[in-house]
Amino acid sequence: MELVYRSTRNAQETATASMAILKGLANEGGLFVPDTIPAFDKSLEELSKMDYREVAYQVMKLMLTDFTEEELRHCINSAYDSKFDTKEIAPLVHKAGAYYLELFHGATIAFKDMALSILPYLLTTSAKKNDVKNEIVILTATSGDTGKAALAGFADVPGTKIIVFYPKHGVSPIQEKQMVTQKGDNTCVIGITGNFDDAQTGVKKMFSDKELNEYLASKGYQFSSANSINIGRLVPQMVYYVYAYTRLVANGEIKAGDKINVVVPTGNFGNILAAFYAKQMGLPINKFICASNENKVLYDFFRTGTYDRKREFILTTSPSMDILISSNLERLIYRIAGNDAEKNKALMQALNGKGAYTITDDMKKQLADFYGNYASEAETAATIKRVYESDQYIMDTHTAVAASVYDKYVKETGDTTPTVIASTASPYKFTRSVMNAIDSAYDKQSDFELVDELNKLSGVKVPQAIEDIRQAEVRHDIVCDKEDMLAEVKKFLNI
Template identity: 45%
Template sequence: MRYQSTRGRAPAVDSVEATLTGLATDGGLYVNDDFATKALDVQEITGGNYMKTAFAVLSRYFDDFTETEIQDSIKAAYTQTFDTPQITPVTEIGPDYLLELYHGPTSAFKDLALCLLPQLLKRAAQKSGTRLMIVTATSGDTGKAALNGFQDVPGIGITVFYPEGKVSDIQRLQMVTQAGRNVTVAAVRGNFDDIQTEVKRIFEREKGSHADNGIQLSSANSINIARLIAQVSYYYEAYRQLLEGGKISRGTRVDFCVPTGNFGDVLAGYYAKRMGLPVGRLIVASNANKVLTDFFETGLYDKRRDFIKSISPSMDILVSSNLERLLFHASNGDAALVGQLMASLSQSGFYRVPDSLLEVIRADFAYGFADDDATKRAIAEAWTRRHRLIDPHTAVAYAVAQKTKGENPMVIVSTASPFKFSKDVLLAIDPKVEASGLTGFDFMDRLATLSSLAAPRALSALREMPVLHPAVIDVKAMQTFVNDASQKDF
């Protein structure tokens, strides 16, 4: 199976090479637009489990891996690494449903892809005889999930950059306490978009390989096609659980409301729909950084705006990289148009899509946003009315779902444990809490007491772990930091 660049100026590659390199040499993202050959009927996964679903999805996209390699990767990723045998349970929240994606080792949805990606990359590197340096930008959750997944994987090093002061205390501690001989972490003075842009520049400068020592650069962000495809699985798995639980009938269309930042999570739902899953609307839920809401409303994507630091920091993004893939698919593979739009975004800070293209996109997507006040109200309402504890990112989707709900069953994608954001969740539920002098762990303990729920052990244990990665650097120092990390790891 061949993967081409969304911008059309790079050679097509097979699935192993697309997984290894992450980003095409022309700066585009790898795609395969032939969804007809990847059709997957729900009947094929009925009576199965998450691993069976994941195999059914991955085997349709990665035919350069053997069935045994894919099965072994899935088993290594999901066996005894999640705190529930369902992996991604679907539960009720009033008349709607929560797709719980936070039961993995780092308590965030990124675990579903980033437990699997290291296994695929390890096998891809073995096929090509390549050593890999993973370079990743994170707005909060990807960093720890990637560090955890790649820890001590032979032949692979990983460097993670996160925006200083723009992740939660727990997210920061998850990264700076990460053990492993092959892991390196730095805070960067700037925001996520600054970091993501520089990571892409590093890839473009190196054209996929590290000039100094012959090490291949790759990515754990959702710009990597393997990570994106891994996320398709849980949309199918959610539908299977609803069907087998008697909540829906076969063929019933289901809406998914997805908290959205870099557009990878909701794009995975779009892929599932194009593969034949009965999805109604994919609802793009944004926080106060509502560049996507404005785009879907007007067709103008404009990053020339103030960056807002919110209580849902993993969504504090103004450049949603995976939207580029949607533009390619919705325009019937018009790589020239996509290249022009991305050039305009890079050079001028905005682009406008043709009305005809916007109409095609709107056929599959709805949209909305919730600022911090609306997010806090959603957390409080979910607790007081539904007795469900949700994190701020899930709360954004919960709030938007209430405003966009139609006739179809609604699944709200729940992306993180509320205990990763204990302070904001607790203050939303009980604004009278005296916050001065309390640490993040104090808030975690109080939230556990209030809710009668236990914080995930991996989060609670952070209070005893030493800081191993104290570095704080400027954006311009990131290239040198990667060079130094490569020398250390290899």
């Protein structure tokens, strides 16, 4: 049976999976969500005997129902290949009382690779399926990792161009160097003098500008998104939670059917939402532990039922989570509003206008599976140091936020359910912050000297992604005000 995708803001707007992937964002700024989430048609025991690619097929075939088996397997096999530096694709490592799901073994050493390695294949396949003749312009805002992973995925892909906006002073030096050295004639990287929310708002505004989209079409272009608002991003992220669970079964750590907890360092809410969707498919997840940094808008939401973006924006050492408007939360709000597009739309309009909304008590009750907390900068650094000293395991700042929040959860609840922590980036991506946490004396060294020091401490080989940018030339040096984002898009497209 073909799965229907529907807009969170207009019940009448529907799409097939491939069309939802192509469009990225629904009209009126809505997001595409599946009408239903189908249950697994293989047992957890059967899935535990499969490798990553086969698990990916078994999950994605249920969600992307208008793709043929041949099309889907081609996308999966093309994505999860030697670009990853381990055959497991997403290894599970038991350290410090939890299972760390290492999602950073792809080309750009961050979890975004897990979905953005496959998105170009899903998108170009979707274009062929829908007889699209326009050139597809990927328009993306990034808080640090999506940008590079999307650029790497779409560089020199025929029939596409990619434009990435990032906050000029809101990413790590390594993240910025990865983006601004990106090769590919179809790539464009632009820093903005604002924060991530400014970049994301600007991109959404262009997507929902009907006149602009008509003008683009007249010039042979159409927008699509590589952000986690695209269901072509979200569906592949469901896979690694299923894979992690089935590895625990395969390794005899749990029995099929036993519950686990998942802890996710959360900014835009896509990663933890993918785990929530996996539970709807039949994955036995007990608690979704939503970890925030000092930009704790989600912690406050789960505590009070009010989402309020009217607050100071704080630059932290976990910049990919420096977000005050968590776009993917809208998909969860739509669901707990009874899949009521009008109700959801009113809440999103309140967020856009007044800067806040409050859900009903009935909606709040449906969030019982979620636990929210946050880690301060000092707690994040202390967690990196503690786990290094106890287990000789070095984690990045975002993973440390998650580990710190998990410690708080266990202390509060006494819950000892086996727990998977999403480890979302290599420590090499945030070397200065990581090394300073271990010993502040490291701060005197340059970024690349710190890379070598991290290599000595961890015994983990310096990733190719880091070696590649040591001497790479800067190819993208545009910086603009947030008001000038559209002008820069037009300039790049020569329209």
